[in-house]
Amino acid sequence: MSFLISIPRLENDIWIHGYNMKNTSQYYTRTAQMLHWLMAAIFIAAWCIGFYSGNFLSYEIDGSFKGQVITLHKNIATTIIFLVLIRIFWRYTHPVPALPDSMSPLMKVLAHLGHLALYLMLLALPITGCLFSWSAGHPAPV
Numbered sequence: 001m002s003f004l005i006s007i008p009r010l011e012n013d014i015w016i017h018g019y020n021m022k023n024t025s026q027y028y029t030r031t032a033q034m035l036h037w038l039m040a041a042i043f044i045a046a047w048c049i050g051f052y053s054g055n056f057l058s059y060e061i062d063g064s065f066k067g068q069v070i071t072l073h074k075n076i077a078t079t080i081i082f083l084v085l086i087r088i089f090w091r092y093t094h095p096v097p098a099l100p101d102s103m104s105p106l107m108k109v110l111a112h113l114g115h116l117a118l119y120l121m122l123l124a125l126p127i128t129g130c131l132f133s134w135s136a137g138h139p140a141p142v
Helices: 002-006 030-056 059-093 105-135
Strands: none
Touching: 030 059, 030 105, 059 105
16 A cells, blocks of 8 residues: 555644544544444444345345345445545544553554454455355446
């Protein structure tokens, strides 16, 4: 990701409509918070729809309806991929608040690894789902 090196990070406070667009020492920006909760809601919706279609619908009985539910699931997954990329860009350009000094160095490393694992999972799940779907001969969601 060498192209990200030239993207400037916010060093000074930038206020837009009364909101600080730079992370403070204790809080993330409103944009980061909104992306977080939007992605959480969308991810949970995608999981519920995928679970429902995989366990409660059959092609023999619910053929076209199941196809529509799976298409909705795929479209949500595509949205997740784009939101993760936006979120990674936002995180890179807006440094995160520091972890508390009361945390041990090991806990800080584990916290960073946990965040990295979540980002990787949020990218890997929709991408592997698309790959499995394409390998089975199903069209890509647009």
